[in-house]
Amino acid sequence: MMMMEVTTTTTANPTKLDYHDDMWKFHSVSSFVSFFQGEDGRCALILDSTIFYPQGGGQPSDTGFITISSHPHFKFIVNDVRSKDGIVFHYGFFENSGEGFESKLEKGVQVLLYVDESRRTLNSRLHSAGHLLDACLGNVGLGYLEPTKAYHFPDGPYVEYKGSVPQSEMQMKQKELEIEANKLISKGGKVSAAILPYEEACELCGGCLPDYIPKGSTPRIVKLGDTPGCPCGGTHVADISEILSMKVRHRRNMDGVGDGTIKLGTVPLRRRDSTTASLSTANSNLPGPNLNLSNLIIAFSNKGFTAKELVALSGSHTIGQARCAVFRSHIYNDTNINAEENTRTEDVA
Numbered sequence: 001m002m003m004m005e006v007t008t009t010t011t012a013n014p015t016k017l018d019y020h021d022d023m024w025k026f027h028s029v030s031s032f033v034s035f036f037q038g039e040d041g042r043c044a045l046i047l048d049s050t051i052f053y054p055q056g057g058g059q060p061s062d063t064g065f066i067t068i069s070s071h072p073h074f075k076f077i078v079n080d081v082r083s084k085d086g087i088v089f090h091y092g093f094f095e096n097s098g099e100g101f102e103s104k105l106e107k108g109v110q111v112l113l114y115v116d117e118s119r120r121t122l123n124s125r126l127h128s129a130g131h132l133l134d135a136c137l138g139n140v141g142l143g144y145l146e147p148t149k150a151y152h153f154p155d156g157p158y159v160e161y162k163g164s165v166p167q168s169e170m171q172m173k174q175k176e177l178e179i180e181a182n183k184l185i186s187k188g189g190k191v192s193a194a195i196l197p198y199e200e201a202c203e204l205c206g207g208c209l210p211d212y213i214p215k216g217s218t219p220r221i222v223k224l225g226d227t228p229g230c231p232c233g234g235t236h237v238a239d240i241s242e243i244l245s246m247k248v249r250h251r252r253n254m255d256g257v258g259d260g261t262i263k264l265g266t267v268p269l270r271r272r273d274s275t276t277a278s279l280s281t282a283n284s285n286l287p288g289p290n291l292n293l294s295n296l297i298i299a300f301s302n303k304g305f306t307a308k309e310l311v312a313l314s315g316s317h318t319i320g321q322a323r324c325a326v327f328r329s330h331i332y333n334d335t336n337i338n339a340e341e342n343t344r345t346e347d348v349a
C-alpha cells in the first residue's frame with residue numbers, strides 16, 4: 001500500500017472562508033493545498049478556500065464531499081470540519097480507498113466542493129433562532145440578562161444568560177418571548193452578514209461590542225431584520241421567516257436553579273400547524289397507506305420533503321402504530337415481495 005504523504009501545515013496560509021461572503025452557497029470550486037494526516041490517524045484536505053463550515057461558535061460542522069473533475073472516481077467524503085490557526089481541515093476518507101488518490105492531489109489542482117444542504121440549512125435555522133431569541137429579550141423586559149453561551153446543535157439548542165428572573169415570572173416571560181419571536185418570524189426580514197470596521201460594527205450592535213472583540217479589529221456582524229446586530233462567524237437563514245416557527249423553553253440547570261445563569265432553549269419547529277381543518281384537503285394531500293414507493297416519493301416531494309425525510313417520517317409514524325390489516329394485502333399480493341420474508345414476517349408478527 002502506498003504511503004500517505006504527511007504534510008505539515010506550518011507553511012500554509014489561512015483558508016479563505018467563502019461562507020462568510022455567501023452563506024447559501026452549497027457548491028463551489030477551490031484549489032488543493034495539502035493533504036494532512038493527524039496523529040489520531042484522521043486524514044484531512046486543506047484547500048485554498050472553502051464553503052464548508054468548521055465546527056465553532058456553537059454551530060456544528062458541515063459535512064459533504066469533495067471531487068476532482070479530471071478524476072471521475074475521486075471522491076473524498078467530508079465527515080468533520082475543524083479550523084486551527086485560520087486553517088480549515090476537511091476531515092474524512094476516500095470513497096474508493098486503495099486507488100492511490102493521494103498522489104493525484106497536486107498543489108493547485110482544482111477541486112469541487114459539495115456541502116450537505118439539508119444539514120447546513122437546519123444548522124443555520126438553529127443558529128438564527130438563537131440570535132432571534134437574544135434579540136427578543138429586550139422587548140420583554142429581560143434586556144439586562146447577559147448572554148454567556150450559545151449552543152446551536154440539533155440535540156437541544158439553547159442560549160445561556162447570566163442574571164436572574166424571579167421564579168414566579170419565568171413561565172410568563174418564556175411565553176412572552178415565544179410570542180415575540182414568532183411575531184418576528186411571521187413578519188420576516190432580511191438577514192445580512194458583513195465584516196466591518198470596529199466603530200461601524202459598534203453602531204450596528206446598539207452602541208457597544210462585547211469585551212472579547214479586540215478594539216480596532218474588524219468583526220463580522222450578523223443582523224436579523226431590524227434587530228440590533230451581533231458579532232458572529234456562523235451561517236444563518238436568508239430571511240427571518242425561514243426559521244418557520246419557534247418554541248422557547250426554560251431549561252433547568254443540572255444543579256437546579258440559583259447558580260446565576262438561565263438557559264433558554266430554542267426549538268425551531270419544522271412547520272406551522274394549520275388553524276383550520278379540511279377533510280377534502282386531508283384526503284387529497286395526505287399519502288394513503290396503499291401508495292406505492294414512487295407515489296409516496298411524489299406525494300412527499302409535493303410538500304417539499306426529500307426521499308430521505310420520507311423514510312424518517314414514515315418510520316417514526318409506523319413503529320408500533322400500523323395494524324396488520326393495513327399492510328397485509330401488500331405482503332401477500334405484491335409480486336416483488338420475497339415469499340420467504342412472508343413466513344418470517346408471520347413468525348415475527
Ligand SMILES: [Zn+2]
Pocket residue numbers: 057127131231232233234
Ligand atoms: Zn452567532
